[in-house]
Amino acid sequence: MQTFPSLSVVIPSYNQGQFIERTLLSILKQDYPGSVEIIVSDGGSTDETVAVLKKYDARLTWWSAPDAGFVDAVTKGVARATGEILAIQSSDDYYLAGAFRSMAAAFQRHPEASFVSGGDYAINLESVVVGENRPHGEITPRNILLHEVPSQHATFIKRHYFDLTGGLRPEVDMCADVDQWYRVANLVPGQYISEMLAIYQLQPNQRTATSDKWLASLIRLVELCEQEPRYNQTFRLTDAERRDLYTYWEVRWTAKRDKAAARPIAFAKLPGWFSYSPRTRRTILEASINPILRKLAKKVLPTRLVRGLKPLETYPISQAELDWWQA
Secondary structure, rough: OOOOEEEEEEEOOOEOHHHHHHHHHHHOOOOOOOOOOEEEEEEOOOOOOHHHHHOHEEEEEEEEEEOOHHHHHHHHHHHHHHOOEEEEOOOEEEOOOOOHHHHHHHHHHHHOOOOOEEEEEEEEEOOEEEEEEOOOEEEOHHHHHOOOOOOHEEEEEHHHHHOOOOOOOOOHHHHHHHHHHHHHHHOEEEEEEEEEEEEEEEEOOHHHHHOHHHHHHHHHHHHHHHOOHHHHHHOOHHHHHHHHHHHHHHHHHHHHHOOHHHHHHHHHHHHHHHOOOOHHHHHHHOOOHHHHHHHHHHHHHHHHHHHOOOOOOOOOHHHHHHHHHHO
């Protein structure tokens, strides 16, 4: 592989006009010596998205027409891509400065890896950092299902391996990116890298906050892969792991969409709480007991003391680093 391999960034888009210019600028302003192409597959946006795309018309490939959703949009974009490396970037998320150089250096350090994925910060609508993700180690099928899912907005995959699986599958549209990483990792592992590569925008209209199809789609992912010999030789869930994973998914994805709906589900899991993994235990508590304890604390204790019980979290990134794409 070249020191700076050619890169294609595919951006599926629909009515994210308030964010997409930031996404584009975070690509256009990268200090990257290699070839970079931007492909925006827009599903017929009715907001300001098309006006933004026209503004950068000479520097990207784009179209705006109705599509059948995420998988359809990405598949159309990948069909036009020519890069040795592929990235799928959401139209509301964006890259940090130096992300592409970090990607290229990672593939030089880990030439055997089928894909690489870095860390990311999560921001709210006020552009305040509210979380961070710093994964590490080899990306294996077990790791993806039971520990850490590679962040789509911080992942880069060799085109060869993307094509080897046949691309994204519409049967699991909601989690097609997770399905892709999982299938590729069954063939050749990926690699997490320490560099922070991207920003994840939290906002009320994203699919993770609005769709009730996540649980069914994730379970379908597992079932489809276990039915295919090429994807079930390296790793297969035990009955205990399956019970734990499906419980984690059920509580977590219900809570993302509706915390009140997740509460009785989580309470029903409490009798068997000690039988779950630490990750699932935390998720059950967060959806059941913890909100009640916080409410009680607010009633019993002074407001200043309640605030003091939870330390103010800080993250090692400045506002200038977050807004680097504006420079």
